[in-house]
Amino acid sequence: MFWKIVGALIVAWVAFMVIGSVVGFLLKAVLWIAIIGGAVFLGTAAYGAIKGRNTPKQLRR
Template sequence: MGLIIGLLVLWVVLAVVGFVVKSLFWLAIVALVLFVGTAVFGAVRGRAVR
């Protein structure tokens, strides 16, 4: 579970950097997609463990 939270934090940081630096807008989009994917993966995995 710690890995999932670490990845979510990393994706948020990359998204913020992508939005702050206008030339790195693509980084923000990729980070948001990865954030959603990681959140879904964590939710599905969390339900399977219970």
């Protein structure tokens, strides 16, 4: 009975370790994708602001 409890605790510990490493990897990946996406967005916004027309656009009525 003692070894069943110890075995169950070891299995639960290994499962938490695997789940934690997978979730940690996914969070890091999402963080880097967000950073790269933000940099690309800011770059395109700056390019559009620099290369944009000098005359402001007017809404048609």
